[in-house]
Amino acid sequence: MKAAVITFPGSNRDGDVAQALRQAGATVVHSWHGDTELPKGTDLVVLPGGFSYGDYLRTGAIAGRAHIMDATRAHAARGGYVLGICNGFQIACEAGLLPGILVRNADLKFVCKRQHLKVERNDTPYTRAYAKGQTIDVCIAHGEGNYIADTETLARLEGEGLVAFRYADAEGRVTPEANPNGSLNNIAGIYSPGFNVLGLMPHPENLIDSLVGGTDGRGLFESLVGAKRAA
Amino acid sequence: MKARVTVTLKNGVLDPQGKAIEGALKSLGIDGVGSVRQGKVFDIELTGSDKAAAEAALKAACEKLLANTVIENYRVEIGA
Numbered sequence: 001m002k003a004a005v006i007t008f009p010g011s012n013r014d015g016d017v018a019q020a021l022r023q024a025g026a027t028v029v030h031s032w033h034g035d036t037e038l039p040k041g042t043d044l045v046v047l048p049g050g051f052s053y054g055d056y057l058r059t060g061a062i063a064g065r066a067h068i069m070d071a072t073r074a075h076a077a078r079g080g081y082v083l084g085i086c087n088g089f090q091i092a093c094e095a096g097l098l099p100g101i102l103v104r105n106a107d108l109k110f111v112c113k114r115q116h117l118k119v120e121r122n123d124t125p126y127t128r129a130y131a132k133g134q135t136i137d138v139c140i141a142h143g144e145g146n147y148i149a150d151t152e153t154l155a156r157l158e159g160e161g162l163v164a165f166r167y168a169d170a171e172g173r174v175t176p177e178a179n180p181n182g183s184l185n186n187i188a189g190i191y192s193p194g195f196n197v198l199g200l201m202p203h204p205e206n207l208i209d210s211l212v213g214g215t216d217g218r219g220l221f222e223s224l225v226g227a228k229r230a231a
Numbered sequence: 232m233k234a235r236v237t238v239t240l241k242n243g244v245l246d247p248q249g250k251a252i253e254g255a256l257k258s259l260g261i262d263g264v265g266s267v268r269q270g271k272v273f274d275i276e277l278t279g280s281d282k283a284a285a286e287a288a289l290k291a292a293c294e295k296l297l298a299n300t301v302i303e304n305y306r307v308e309i310g311a
Contacts, residue, residue, distance in 0.1 A: 065296060103302065104248060108248065108251055146245075
């Protein structure tokens with residue numbers, strides 16, 4: 001598994017996600033937003049968390065139009081893996097890789113805390129190391145994580161099983177109280193129709209070592225590396 | 232030529248910032264405020280003088296970057 005982690009001006013989680021990928025056995029190369037091509041042999045493109053372009057205009061809007069995103073869209077169209085985490089999810093939506101948009105948290109507060117998620121399905125390249133319906137404990141840190149989409153898009157996401165993770169409580173109950181930002185249907189992450197693109201607001205790369213609080217995030221990176229091996 | 236592009240939230244899209252501003256205006260005792268929706272204004276200096284070409288270019292600018300049409304509407308006004 002060769003992963004290209006893209007650094008935009010203002011990315012700040014590129015190092016953490018690279019570490020999580022290496023730990024799972026991937027080879028990591030770093031790419032720059034102004035590049036026009038992905039490194040040869042790239043299996044996975046990672047859009048990391050951060051505050052690209054200082055969140056100017058709309059979160060992810062300017063990064064979503066960066067040169068490297070043309071190559072990333074072509075990679076996704078060929079069925080290549082693209083993982084967008086936090087700001088990377090916002091960038092993926094603005095770049096048209098995923099539908100909908102992430103807007104200001106409903107209560108206007110930046111939220112930075114541990115958060116449980118329900119894993120909706122485990123038959124995707126990103127979740128095969130988890131159990132279906134498993135509750136995992138990860139981190140969230142965002143001011144604009146409120147996922148919205150029009151009624152038709154939302155119905156399609158739900159109907160085609162494209163919701164990857166939902167905000168839940170420690171028992172895995174998907175409730176309004178467990179929703180930290182007002183996202184429709186407690187959506188924390190979604191897939192593209194081919195399940196090769198995943199965008200999520202939470203940070204699985206924060207939880208990969210028991211020394212810093214837990215290892216529930218490891219499964220996502222191990223799933224990806226395993227998916228490549230099986231392909 | 233100068234142009235002004237106004238980007239506003241579509242009806243029905245929740246606007247928590249507008250709500251907070253509305254609350255602040257009411258708490259300042261400013262009378263007659265029903266509701267507030269926050270938007271964005273872009274003042275753009277144009278280099279050419281062809282109004283139709285400028286309008287087409289600004290429409291493309293809105294569609295490609297200035298507005299996210301999932302949640303926003305835009306309006307282009309071209310001045311002298």
